[in-house]
Structure formats: structure tokens, C-alpha cells
Amino acid sequence: MALTRDFKETVLARIQADPRYGDALLNEGIECMLAGDVDTGKAILRDYIxxxxxxxxxxxxxxxxxxxxMRMFSAGGNPQARNLFAVIGHLQTQSGVTLHVTAHRNARKRQSHTLP
Incomplete structure (x- = not known):
């Protein structure tokens, strides 16, 4: 579903009024990508850019x-890692935000199997 112009203008106005919102948007876009939701991450970063x-x-x-x-961040875009990381690095520099990746181990229930 395409975003309406009003929504895009709202995002722009919100970022201009509250830079922390822009920082959160940048962070969320990258977190989505790292979690495997590349399409949502690209859409968020496209709006941020x-x-x-x-x-x-x-x-x-x-x-x-x-x-x-623009193609790279479009719905059908398939950015190469080199280009994506170059853009993300530049966005961090431009915004003054430094993002860090932290590893967390998911607590999964261990299934116990008993032999008959």
C-alpha cells in the first residue's frame, strides 16, 4: 500500500520538529533489517532519507x-551490502547518531526427548 502525501508530510514535519524522532526512525529502519524484515527497513529508511x-x-x-x-530503497530494490552499508554509515555521520549491534541469545525452550 502506498503512503499518502499527508503521511509523508507528517513524517517530515515530525522529524523537523523533533530530531529524536528522526534518530528513532533511523534506528528502527536498521533494526528491522537486522531482524530480517528488509522490506520494512528499506521503507522506513526511504522515509527517513x-x-x-x-x-x-x-x-x-x-x-x-x-x-x-531511490531504486535501492524501493519496494523491489535489492541493495548490495556494500552500497547499503555505505549509505547507513553516511546517515549515521550526517545525523550524529552512532548505532551499535548487541548480541542477545534468545531463550528457547529446550525440548527433551526420551528414548523408548
Missing amino acids: KATLGFAKLGAETGASPKSL
């Missing part, structure tokens, strides 16, 4: 084509 520096400026600052970046 549009609301902050924009694809034209991001392209100029990273040396990538703005159209290529």
Missing part, C-alpha cells in the same frame, strides 16, 4: 546516483 537530506544530496555526498539510491 526523504525527510532529512533527500536522495539528491545523499547521492552527491556518497557518489551514488540519486536514481540508483
Whole structure:
């Protein structure tokens, strides 16, 4: 489902009014990707990029084509890890936010099997 223009303008206004919201959006987009929900992560990062520096400026600052970046974060886009990490690194620098990955072991119930 496509987002309405009103929603996109709301995200832009919220980020401009509260930079911490933008930081949270950046964090959430990357967390979604790390959790395996790449499509949601790309959508969140796409909105974040549009609301902050924009694809034209991001392209100029990273040396990538703005159209290529837009495709990369589109619903059908399949970014290469090198390009994705370059963009994420730049977004961290641009925003002043440093993200860290922390490993957590999921507590899974161990199934006990008894031999007959």
C-alpha cells in the first residue's frame, strides 16, 4: 500500500520538529533489517532519507546516483551490502547518531526427548 502525501508530510514535519524522532526512525529502519524484515527497513529508511537530506544530496555526498539510491530503497530494490552499508554509515555521520549491534541469545525452550 502506498503512503499518502499527508503521511509523508507528517513524517517530515515530525522529524523537523523533533530530531529524536528522526534518530528513532533511523534506528528502527536498521533494526528491522537486522531482524530480517528488509522490506520494512528499506521503507522506513526511504522515509527517513526523504525527510532529512533527500536522495539528491545523499547521492552527491556518497557518489551514488540519486536514481540508483531511490531504486535501492524501493519496494523491489535489492541493495548490495556494500552500497547499503555505505549509505547507513553516511546517515549515521550526517545525523550524529552512532548505532551499535548487541548480541542477545534468545531463550528457547529446550525440548527433551526420551528414548523408548
